[in-house]
Amino acid sequence: MGGAQERPLRADAARNRAKLLDVATEVFTSRGVGVPTEEIARAAGVGVGTLFRHFPTKEVLLEAVMVRRLETMAAQTARLAAESEPAEAFFGCFRLLIDQSAGKNDFAQALAAAGVDVHSALRESSTTIRAQLEKLLAGAQRAGAVRPELGLPELLALLAGTGAAMEQLAADPAARERVFEVVFDGLRPH
DSSP states (O other), X not given: OOOTTOOOOOHHHHHHHHHHHHHHHHHHXXXXXXXXXXXXXXXXXXXXXXXXXXXXXXXXXXXXXXXXXXXXXXXXXXXXXXXXXXXXXXXXXXXXXXXXXXXXXXXXXXXXXXXXXXXXXXXXXXXXXXXXXXXXXXXXXXXXXXXXXXXXXXXHHHHHHHHHHHHHTTTOHHHHHHHXXXXXXXXXXX
């Protein structure tokens, strides 16, 4: 998104950009990616011109929101790994990634439809999270909390499938919790 020749933002411009990203993240996640950019600007308390100075198109805004979400997940995952025992960190990360993935497919589809190479745009953050997951998985397996034969590809598939299942159960927290229990039981050694 940012070129090597970008100048640093003034403090007020940086605050506006951060506020726009906060508001856009909340609005797009809760109401979907179809919300007009004018509503994002209004909710952030700035003019639409300010929004477009920071994010010239809606796709640029969506991409920035996705990158920010992944960076936040990577930071939360790193904190979990540093502050928790291996099993707690692994299962906490699994839950975090599922909870934070709400609406991810809508973002990706909107960007792909606009011709944005989603994988390229998110490569750095995705690679970081993938490496963290690999470490958490290995730690949980060494601790005897996760089946030893489970590899990263299977874990990623389970995350994708569980995320899709949870989208179907968005309005039923008890059912979501039962799905977590079933998946976690399946991940533990027998």
